[in-house]
Amino acid sequence: MHITAALEELSQLPGLRFSVAHSDRDAHAQSETYFAPCPPEAVTWPQNTQQVSDILQICHRHGCPVVAWGAGTSLEGNALARHGGVMLDFRDMDQVLAVHAEDMDVVVQPGILRQALNEELRATGLFFPVDPGANASLGGMASTRASGTTTVRYGSMAENVKALEVVLADGRIIRTGSRAAKSAAGLDLTRLMLGAEGTLGLITELTLKLHGQPEAEAAATCSFDALEDAVNAVITTIQSGIPMARIEFVDAATTRAFNAWAGVELPEKPHLMVEFHGSDQAVAEQSQRFGDIVADFNGADFKWAVKTEERSALWAMRHNAYYACLALQKGASALVTDICVPISNLAQAVEETQRDIAASDLNGPILGHVGDGNFHAILLIDPERPETLQVAKALAGRMAERALRLGGTITGEHGIGMGKTGYMEAEHGAGWDVMGQIKKALDPKGILNPGKLYRERDAG
């Protein structure tokens, strides 16, 4: 009933785009992965911060759930309306508000997509580096503390957001951080909101750090006979301090998927995909040092991509790895794992995982941002055979346990969403209670993205 009353009030808010049409609800009910659809009761497309505040005041008064939607590219059902309510789609708040090239920052609205932002920045000589693969919205990337292929060099969202504007559960509007390079002025509310998955407030503006476009860029792929050789080449590269811009691992199964999907003809072996940024001289020096390490681990088939089109094709192939892997098995859905371990334990983590998947009857290509110790298994599920989802969940559970046993984390970058609350106790113990205490302090009615991230009793 509280939802009905909230919807009634929202439908009468002057100037608010609002819909209860089934088509709009269904368009915001699906995730990219295996979760069953969760349609919200209504969808709204706010045009500005004040409208977001107005919506939240109404929903807060009625105790109506509110979930934010960016580009819908998250992999853990992070933006699904698990308990229904109002879906707040930031599609129309997608502007660049200010570029401060001299301070290397940019102020944007949360609905802007990663690729659109970098297109707008092109003429400035600057770029925003965080690259999760998908063409995600910046608000969503902030809310999941996203990272990706370039994090090994440029950091994740945690290192690349200076300031936020946030609307709290009760409609209050706050500003966190500033455009200064650093601050010691009290609690770091910016970092608290990053990764909170819209459970503490909704981000309505972001000030992002930018980086200079490198003078030179070069990318390459190379293959290895054995998975361990590829992984050990990565470990040696990172430990020797070569400032890699990207260093990605794909296993033989992923390579097979690339060949079918992208029409390339890579040897069906484990590969590394790398990129170097810097001055011409620095790129040459880094490439040479990396090449020496690859040779030490019997790497071969070095293919360079120096021209912009060649590099774009290479990374487009990597970014479509998820879809390429799905295409390995007709009609497949997937459970995508995301563990991250200290780099010294990476080889063990990958090998144990590969053995475990091989012992199951699932297809599970492995790939990842190995320079960070982060990798994914794309566990393919046959929707006609529900038991395959159970097998995938068991494999994922053992991966989570493995990550924690090896000093790592259950998620490097995808977040918790609907899929990983079951592992939060194991990772955080009493720290999970502290997260719940903060949630209850800032959203006492539990209206923001309820049913996620916290213990059931704290989650709204």
Next chain:
Amino acid sequence: MHITAALEELSQLPGLRFSVAHSDRDAHAQSETYFAPCPPEAVTWPQNTQQVSDILQICHRHGCPVVAWGAGTSLEGNALARHGGVMLDFRDMDQVLAVHAEDMDVVVQPGILRQALNEELRATGLFFPVDPGANASLGGMASTRASGTTTVRYGSMAENVKALEVVLADGRIIRTGSRAAKSAAGLDLTRLMLGAEGTLGLITELTLKLHGQPEAEAAATCSFDALEDAVNAVITTIQSGIPMARIEFVDAATTRAFNAWAGVELPEKPHLMVEFHGSDQAVAEQSQRFGDIVADFNGADFKWAVKTEERSALWAMRHNAYYACLALQKGASALVTDICVPISNLAQAVEETQRDIAASDLNGPILGHVGDGNFHAILLIDPERPETLQVAKALAGRMAERALRLGGTITGEHGIGMGKTGYMEAEHGAGWDVMGQIKKALDPKGILNPGKLYRERDAG
């Protein structure tokens, strides 16, 4: 009465080092700056995390204030027992617990001092870069989100802590973060504790990121005729992307203080003090590019320090700038300001500040980590003339207002402590209430470092 009862119980805790002697209380009553002494009622020196938990359980039950003490080097009275109670000195918890060279991290106790840590790391080829000048404790540096001369290259404490062990107000022990390079597993409690100044929990263990000792290092000083030229040279250097390891500004008054204190003979002009890290080739390239910029701004008197002893002497002089400036005026105390602005506004901020100080009758040398847009005025106070403190506070207030007007922050690195709560409303507005809500959720009795950081009603 609650304090008396807590002290009685603490005095009987088996194995706890505990004192109510005036000498111990007085040794923990003073800050480095102008604040009047605040002796705690008792001092304790815990030996391990369990003792910290035991102490907090007792103090929580009795509502007795608890303040943590590291090296006592903070500049805003951050560690003073404003409301009395128990001072918890981490001196005896000063061990390196584990070095993971292959993962470039180290696990330490909070009482270890910065210089001792780097001495222990020397043989590993790694170092911990955050350098606030003072030989501070790592627990204190984490609690104030410290930064310093090398932050322009290596980041502040916010970028260099992977994980913490924290004892909460009620004695619960939690672990935040992991040794993985990144995580998206829920709220970032590590970053929430960094900069909380011991008001949300006490840090009992830190996992710190390490960096490779550079192959080559070179430092230099150079002078400028005009302050604006020095500052504009910095802005150009940062904007052109030269990866400076350090780039520090000192004004003519500070140079005069150096000459008297360190027995050097620098021209009494504004100076930059810089350092380059990298391969031999990279250092040479960076030095040359920087030299070209300095020449463009009429810089002169380039003095290089390449040998380790020469560089150590240079940075020891910089690190003693506070004492050198105090010595400019017999018997002086000081109020040290700490604003940080976007680099494009740095010249305006420094110039307005220098004019404002010149119009007062105070000595106020200016220096700072200008690569971050962060600078300090050391406003000298004559303890015999209380009106000088009032003049200094008025100047500091105008600096804070200036920082906010120019898009910056009231404190780049010193934190809030006793000196800056008056500016929190102006910087954070409703965000300050959010900080208070979190404080109340995690420390409902307000026993942790009470009277700091929050609104009076939230601060304990």
